[in-house]
Amino acid sequence: MKLSQKLTAKTKLNQTLRSWLPILQASGDELKETLEPFLEKNPFAQLEPNPKSRSINFYNDLYKTSISDAIESNIIYKESLYEKLYNQIDDRLFPSQKSKEIANLIIESISDEGYFEWSDEKFANFSKEEVERVRARFAYLEPIGVGAVDYKESFIFQLNDLCDDDEIYRLCVEIIEDFENISKFTKRKNYDAAMSIIKKFKNPPAIEYMDSDILVIPDIFVYDNDGAIEVAVNDEFYPHINIDIDGVDEKSEFVSSKIKEAKDLIDALEMRKSTLYKIGLMIIEYQYDYFFGGDIKPMKLKDIADDLGRNPSTISRAIQNKFLSSKRGIVPLKNFFTAAAAKEVSNAAIKEFLLNLIKNENRLKPLSDEAILAMIESEFDIKLVRRTITKYRKMLNIASSSERKKLYAIQG
Incomplete structure (x- = not known):
């Protein structure tokens, strides 16, 4: 009997997980179409607009809380x-x-x-x-x-x-x-x-x-509540699953199985929200200084996966095509999982230092990649190779020293 109960519980969890993983991976604007195949053969469940959702055409009724202020200003964003x-x-x-x-x-x-x-x-x-x-x-x-x-x-x-x-x-x-x-x-x-x-x-x-229909919808909001950094999941764009069983026999095997399928999907949506919320909390813990103007620190998927008791591949799914909104703007979640160049130095910190070097260099004798390498190694007490500096420079759209010299000459 105990073995049977364990197998039933495991089966239920596996069914929910099968629903949960594609729902977890979907971006906010893909949720509806991700859920539709699960419900198309279910006569007792329908997708409906979230009752908490407001028109995205710059809401007529403004919420008064700080989180709603953040939603109001950041809910729709595309860099023009x-x-x-x-x-x-x-x-x-x-x-x-x-x-x-x-x-x-x-x-x-x-x-x-x-x-x-x-x-x-x-x-x-x-x-x-x-x-x-x-x-x-x-x-x-x-x-x-x-x-x-x-x-x-x-x-x-x-x-x-x-x-x-x-x-x-x-x-x-x-x-x-x-x-x-x-x-x-x-x-x-x-x-x-x-x-x-x-x-x-x-x-x-x-x-x-030129495609003005592409929107970036944040999945997580980080906001300042009287000096305290808090996190919230943007659930206003989650579709609502309505289960309608009026006039049907709930004890029927067919009906009960379809109700269970719909409830599994509701559980999967809640698991998605819960996972994103926990990821948001961990980002605040690991990247607290970022929200006050600091650099992004090295953070591995395994770090957050261990803390949340999840597999790194699950966290990888969770952050794909997801965005976080804070007073510093809207950024992809994957940006917070910057690789470490060495020890506690992040790629982001090195790129920022490189940018400052270029900004303040002698225009008559621009810094070579070798010179930049030496300065970075001295500043951060790390060992890198020149091609790493060249890669960062190109990622930042910075020309080579010879090309910069020509540019400076044009500027006069």
Whole structure:
């Protein structure tokens, strides 16, 4: 009898887990479609909008609590093309106030497709030569290609980022400048290699920002409640499973099995919320300083899995395509699981230090990767290899020392 009870309990848990894992892995906007296959053959359960949910068109009724304030301000977020560009107008490429002013006006003159459109009114206080000198620096901003006057110039901007072979580069330029007669290039040496690069170009350059329907919905909120950091799960976008058994015989084997299936799904949704809530609490514990302006510290999936009594693969599923919202913005949960470069030093801390080195370097003699390596090893008392520094630099979209020297010369 005891063995039978244990097997029944284990079977129930396994059934719930089978439902739970895909539900856990689904992002907030995928929950409804993830649940639908489980319920499509269940006549007694229906998916309904969450009764706690409000219209996402910037709610008419404002909650008064601090968590609701956080939801109100952060529930819908997608970095726009213009935010992306404005955030890159810094001293590295635009050192003077005048260059920043021109750069901001250029951004205002960029179409939704990413092309620059001249305006006599906007640039009345500047010469065309001044504007063009500043606009040339947009070739080094992301998304690459934005700020060009037409697709050919956009392709040249993108080519600079994708090709480091001089011969192929020159052929690509020829093809771009004479696309109307592209057939005449087919027998040229390196034609296939050149076309392979050209096929990677984005046209229009801002195409990835043109879908305004893509939204980022935070799964976890971290907010300041009178000086205390607290966490809450955003359950307003969870669909509601309604079980309707009016007028049916609950003792029927078919009915009872379908009711059980629906309840297992409800349990799975609750397990999802519970797991995300616990992950949120552990992130606060491990990354407390981050929420007050500090760096993200090294944190492994195994650390949090051990603390929660879960398998690391389960935690990995839980953080995929999930986001956390705090006063520092909306970030993917996976960002908090930064790998350690060594000891207690995180990749994020090293990247921040590298950025500061570049920002303050001698423009007449930019720092080489070897020099940066030596400074980082001295600062953090760790051993790295040069290719690690090169990788971080490229991840941060920082040009090589020779390329930076050319950029600084352009800036004057």
